[in-house]
Amino acid sequence: MGVTCVYSYPVPDGKSGQAVVEILQRQIELLGALRSGHFCVDCDTFQSILQTSINVQPKTVYILHNSEQPASCFAITDTSLCLTADTLFDGLMHQLKNYYQQRKNAKMEAKGQRYELGDFILKVGSASLAGSFKGIIVEVEYCPCMVAVDCWGLMKELLQSVVGSVADQPPPILKNRQDELYSPSITVSQYLDIFNNFRKLSATNQIGR
Amino acid sequence: METESKLKSTLDQIEHINQAIRHTQRLRTHVCQIFRDIGDGLGEAAKSEEEQQAQERQKVLLGSLRSSLETVGHDIGELDKVGQTLVPVSPSANCDHVSLDPILDRTPLYSQVNTSYKRTNKMHEFASLAANILSQNALKRSPHQHPAGGKRVKRHMNTASMVPQAVVDQLVATLDRQHQDMRITVSRPLGSCAVMQMVLGRVLKAQVVLRGLVIEWVKVKGINEEFSTENGKVDIWSKSRYEVFQKISDHAAAAMLHYYAPFMPDIGIRSFTLWLQGYSNLFSAPCHKCGKYLQNAMPPTWRDLRNRDPYHDGCRQ
Amino acid sequence: MEGAGTSYSNAFRFVAPLQEHLLQGSILDAHCEVLLHRLRGLCDNADTTPETFSDYEAVYQLKNNLATPASQYILLRVRQALDHPEAPHHIRYLGQAEVGDKSRHTLVRACFDVACSSNVRDFLNELGFKLDHEYVARGYFFHKGRMKVMVSKIYRMQQPGKTDQNTLEPITQSHMVELSVVAPMGQDSIGEEMKNFAEQLKPLVVLEKFDHKRLP
The missing domain is CATH 1.10.287 (Helix Hairpins)
Structure with missing residues (x-):
């Protein structure tokens, strides 16, 4: 559990998502990383059905799971407050079905390969919303370090050799929390940020058509 | 009668x-x-x-x-x-039955004695070879000199390790005050040897075992790792999970030998602590020689012994 | 079922809920020592001193103003150990108890116990839960096999949020005794076990099932 940076890698026009994922994977393998399994991060949305005033958006809670922390479940509110609980929390959310309902067809998933390079863990995967491909996600974790501001230099060096200029700046979520002791809830918040961006993009695409 | x-x-x-x-x-x-x-x-x-x-x-x-x-x-x-x-003779004590013990017949006494004889011979051989090789090393820290060496040298060596506990505690307290970003505590879970636990900022933790004022053993681990076993006892043997800190442990062992000063032991410990404090920028400083942060996915893990400049393991001279 | 089989977490989602079997009673403070001795003899680990606990529990309520009366509100209990600050907080959800079934000796209700990080109170506030009441419980707990016995004294907090000794005031002159077992659904023989254990504590304390809805 070290400092983690999560980025969405843009798919250039004319190429399929799968092809770009393969290119990235080959690049990582060239660095000398060894394959060490798969990873999966998924996200469910629960929306409040309590009636509040008309202009206020109903409250949403996002429930995320990360295969890197298999015994935990993360719950994030729309004010970015993150609760880390164990996996029974899912059952608890189902008990709240009269107050918070799960949004159908809103399940986002990021799945792919996991690599290890020394003390780094690299992940390349594709994100999909209800089964349809939305984008590519790259994650790099440096396990020994717990403070983001210390190791941004070396993370940037490694990231740039994998994703190039996408990693010029640390991810926005991490920028605000650079000084504090890192915890998995920050990683999961970064994923949620990216998922929300994908959702907005697909919503605007649909409106555009 | x-x-x-x-x-x-x-x-x-x-x-x-x-x-x-x-x-x-x-x-x-x-x-x-x-x-x-x-x-x-x-x-x-x-x-x-x-x-x-x-x-x-x-x-x-x-x-x-x-x-x-x-x-x-x-x-x-x-x-x-x-x-x-x-x-019939009445059994006076249990010792009479010892002569009836059949186990003695079943123990393969001869073969066992043979094996142990061979092993002791081999051990003697290896020990003499090792003594030959190790005697070529000029850096000796043990109080046991070669019997051919001068007896007066032997006496001086001992004093650094036979120092009263209060002196050690005082030195540690001074070091703690001196370095603002290091927190040093002393405990004695292993008998009279002091064990110093040092926490350097939010970068690393180190455990140093002292014999008197001589550093015997150093282990460096990450900030989120523990130095205790499952029972809560102090564990000085287990390696760090991370390659970076395993490398730094090796470097610290080299530094510990370099800073060995038997005649001015507290200077030795002070220099070592000062050197270790140079790791506060472990993840944030690029290598002095090549200017990069990473080499083989490792940050600059070596700190120069004289001026504490960061170098990659492959970049040091 | 959406995404079934693609996410490993599906396996955990629909885990069979656990059920809590409960018997409650109370004993005056003056006679509590005798009860503790008897429990010490009956329960496991008779040679060690009984374990004490000091917990701060807050009950949060979420009201639903548009649904049917059956699901008007939901209660979640957040418990935190005051004597072990590094232990995680717990959220407990207790369902409605099935009453009216005379063959069951104990109160049976669905039970979820989730460990979580310490920002749980803010999280529940964000979700719309409001603090209903809170209290501090201190006492001893024993266990015999899978049965857990808690002898606790409940304290009212005079200042909300403050749990130091001088702001606590005991609510009654007695200790509450609870015998509970948390087990997967469908195991009804536990009721017999609990009833037999409760017999051994009579006449010091009478443990029986209370219908919480009928309390004044």
């Missing part, structure tokens, strides 16, 4: 046992004789002789056999008589 009668009875017992042994011997001889006679049989001339002489010889043989068997019967009768007079 009692002791006399006891003495008499024991002497009687001994006499009876002797008799019984003699009778048994006689019995054995006679039985052996019988078997020998039967084994000899009628003799070599049996084939060439006439019938009558053969029959006579047979009669003689049978006669002697009969008399031998009678003697044997007589001997058995006498042995029986003596045997009746013998009293």
Whole structure:
């Protein structure tokens, strides 16, 4: 559990998502990383059905799971407050079905390969919303370090050799929390940020058509 | 009176046992004789002789056999008589039964002794080879000198390690105050040797085992790792999970040997602590030589012993 | 079922809920020592001193103003150990108890116990839960096999949020005794076990099932 940076890698026009994922994977393998399994991060949305005033958006809670922390479940509110609980929390959310309902067809998933390079863990995967491909996600974790501001230099060096200029700046979520002791809830918040961006993009695409 | 009668009875017992042994011997001889006679049989001339002489010889043989068997019967009768007079010995203590222990027969004593002999020989060989190689190393920190060396040198070496605990505690307190970003605590879970736990900012944790004022052992681990076993006891052996800190542990061992100053031991510890404090920028400083952060996915793990500049392991001179 | 089989977490989602079997009673403070001795003899680990606990529990309520009366509100209990600050917080959800079933000796209700990080109170506030009441419970707990016995004294907090000794005031002059077992659904023999254990504590304390809805 070290400092983690999560980025969405843009798919250039004319190429399929799968092809770009393969290119990235080959690049990582060239660095000398060894394959060490798969990873999966998924996200469910629960929306409040309590009636509040008309202009206020109903409250949403996002429930995320990360295969890197298999015994935990993360719950994030729309004010970015993150609760880390164990996996029974899912059952608890189902008990709240009269107050918070799960949004159908809103399940986002990021799945792919996991690599290890020394003390780094690299992940390349594709994100999909209800089964349809939305984008590519790259994650790099440096396990020994717990403070983001210390190791941004070396993370940037490694990231740039994998994703190039996408990693010029640390991810926005991490920028605000650079000084504090890192915890998995920050990683999961970064994923949620990216998922929300994908959702907005697909919503605007649909409106555009 | 009692002791006399006891003495008499024991002497009687001994006499009876002797008799019984003699009778048994006689019995054995006679039985052996019988078997020998039967084994000899009628003799070599049996084939060439006439019938009558053969029959006579047979009669003689049978006669002697009969008399031998009678003697044997007589001997058995006498042995029986003596045997009746013998009293079974009451077991006085458990030690009597030790002689009945059959395990001794089953232990492969000879082969085990053989193996251990071979092993000790090999060990002697290896030890002498190792002593040869290690004696070439000029950096010696143990108080045991080669017997050929001067005796006066031996006495000086000992003082650095036999320092009262209060002095060590005081030194540690000074070091703690001196370095603002390091928190140092001392404990003595391993007897009289002090164990210093140092936490350097939010970068690493180190555990240093001291013998008096001489550093014996250093282990460096990440900030989120623990130095205790599952039972909560102090653990100085387990390596860090991360390659970075394993490398730094090796470097720290090299530094510990470099900063060994037997005549000014507290300077040795101070320099070592100062050197270790140079790791506060482990993840944030690029290498002094090549300017990059990473080499083989490792940050600059070496700190120069004189000026604490960061270098990659492959970039140091 | 959406995404069934693609996410491993599906396996955990629909885990069979656990059920809590409960018997409650109370004993005056003056006679509590005798009860503790008896429990010490009956329960496991008779040779060690009984374990004490000091917990701060807050009950949060979420009201639903548009649904049917059956699901008007939901209660979640957040419990935190005051004597072990590094232990995680717990959220407990207790369902409605099935009453009216005379064959069951104990109160049976669905039970979820989730460990979580310490920002749980803010999280529940964000979700719309409001603090209903809170209290501090201190006492001893014993266990015999899978049965847990808690002898606790409940304290009212005079100042909300403050749990130091001088702001606590005991609510009654007695200790509450609870015998509970958390087990997967469908195991009804536990009721017999609990009833037998409760018999051994009579006449010191009478443990029985209370219908919480009928309390004044």
